Amino acid sequence: MLELVVQTERRTQLVDLTERVRDAVAGTDAGALTLFVPHATAGILLQASGPGARHVAADLEAALDGLVGESANWRHLEEGDRNPWAHVRAALTASSVTVPIDGGELPLGEHQTIFLCEFDGPRSRRLLLALHR
Amino acid sequence: MLELVVQTERRTQLVDLTERVRDAVAGTDAGALTLFVPHATAGILLQASGPGARHVAADLEAALDGLVGESANWRHLEEGDRNPWAHVRAALTASSVTVPIDGGELPLGEHQTIFLCEFDGPRSRRLLLALHR
Amino acid sequence: MLELVVQTERRTQLVDLTERVRDAVAGTDAGALTLFVPHATAGILLQASGPGARHVAADLEAALDGLVGESANWRHLEEGDRNPWAHVRAALTASSVTVPIDGGELPLGEHQTIFLCEFDGPRSRRLLLALHR
Numbered sequence: 001m002l003e004l005v006v007q008t009e010r011r012t013q014l015v016d017l018t019e020r021v022r023d024a025v026a027g028t029d030a031g032a033l034t035l036f037v038p039h040a041t042a043g044i045l046l047q048a049s050g051p052g053a054r055h056v057a058a059d060l061e062a063a064l065d066g067l068v069g070e071s072a073n074w075r076h077l078e079e080g081d082r083n084p085w086a087h088v089r090a091a092l093t094a095s096s097v098t099v100p101i102d103g104g105e106l107p108l109g110e111h112q113t114i115f116l117c118e119f120d121g122p123r124s125r126r127l128l129l130a131l132h133r
Numbered sequence: 134m135l136e137l138v139v140q141t142e143r144r145t146q147l148v149d150l151t152e153r154v155r156d157a158v159a160g161t162d163a164g165a166l167t168l169f170v171p172h173a174t175a176g177i178l179l180q181a182s183g184p185g186a187r188h189v190a191a192d193l194e195a196a197l198d199g200l201v202g203e204s205a206n207w208r209h210l211e212e213g214d215r216n217p218w219a220h221v222r223a224a225l226t227a228s229s230v231t232v233p234i235d236g237g238e239l240p241l242g243e244h245q246t247i248f249l250c251e252f253d254g255p256r257s258r259r260l261l262l263a264l265h266r
Numbered sequence: 267m268l269e270l271v272v273q274t275e276r277r278t279q280l281v282d283l284t285e286r287v288r289d290a291v292a293g294t295d296a297g298a299l300t301l302f303v304p305h306a307t308a309g310i311l312l313q314a315s316g317p318g319a320r321h322v323a324a325d326l327e328a329a330l331d332g333l334v335g336e337s338a339n340w341r342h343l344e345e346g347d348r349n350p351w352a353h354v355r356a357a358l359t360a361s362s363v364t365v366p367i368d369g370g371e372l373p374l375g376e377h378q379t380i381f382l383c384e385f386d387g388p389r390s391r392r393l394l395l396a397l398h399r
Binding site for chain 1: 326330332366374375377399
């Protein structure tokens with residue numbers, strides 16, 4: 001099983017892993033790739049970046065933080081856990097995404113970008129890759 | 134790799150593709166099907182339609198629009214992009230869903246419906262289908 | 267195709283199915299597992315439980331209920347359906363999650379837990395399991 005390791009730098013941060021994922025599957029004859037995040041305060045989103053979409057990651061970070069605020073009446077806080085809202089934010093993203101592979105390539109859309117989504121950083125995070133026939 | 138093309142008609146619109154997907158996989162001996170949306174302002178949801186659930190799609194369109202309003206302080210707008218909230222709305226849906234196949238059939242629930250979710254229409258959209266063993 | 271049946275007990279409830287899923291795939295030589303929920307008012311989330319995360323499920327239940335309130339102007343209610351918001355809450359979770367299998371084991375994170383998410387209980391619910399090569 002392939003694995004990518006990422007060091008995040010901010011509490012909420014979308015990290016672009018598209019090139020590392022493309023490199024990891026280049027030339028495979030598999031038919032699909034599953035990306036899996038083995039964490040409960042991180043997730044995965046396929047969203048946009050690049051020309052015409054430079055601020056999408058920042059907008060997503062702010063929007064997900066805003067949807068799940070820190071002033072709610074969290075039960076998890078009673079245990080002294082420092083960041084219960086991170087679990088809810090992560091729950092709004094995905095734990096896995098499966099992408100078809102076509103001739104050894106990922107058929108991503110024009111600006112489509114693979115983001116690991118950190119909600120309790122900075123931390124070391126893992127992204128597991130599984131190829132399917 | 135199979136592909137369905139859809140022309141959406143409204144800015145936010147859930148389009149029922151269940152029959153087209155069923156037709157595309159009818160009789161296959163594969164064990165699962167991945168549906169993948171190669172877009173960053175569209176997504177996929179398996180939700181309900183039909184008798185007793187006629188307005189679920191309209192309720193989902195209104196609810197997702199309402200959760201991610203257009204008056205926030207979007208950074209993406211500074212670039213002149215016309216619809217940054219579409220990215221966040223799409224992020225709340227899925228980029229991929231994998232459905233088991235049982236005897237050549239998709240074991241969907243009684244009212245379960247495959248919706249392509251448009252958040253920046255009208256546009257031409259693609260849904261990619263990958264079969265797995 | 268493997269199938270787990272769950273009886274939920276509350277209207278909104280996250281039910282931990284991790285051990286039942288682990289038991290169902292123990293020793294397989296498959297490369298990945300897809301979990302699929304054939305319902306439109308239930309879903310799946312991989313989130314946290316256990317020491318240091320005892321209240322995460324309760325926080326998620328409250329947060330998802332809070333994000334999608336019951337006082338909105340629902341069209342689905344016009345048909346007499348009793349719980350339209352359940353569809354939107356379920357849409358914020360996943361219909362499927364695909365988990366790599368490594369040496370017959372699911373490589374879940376330390377506290378990572380497989381939850382079936384009920385939003386219109388109590389009901390009998392099904393979770394379908396498909397193994398991939």
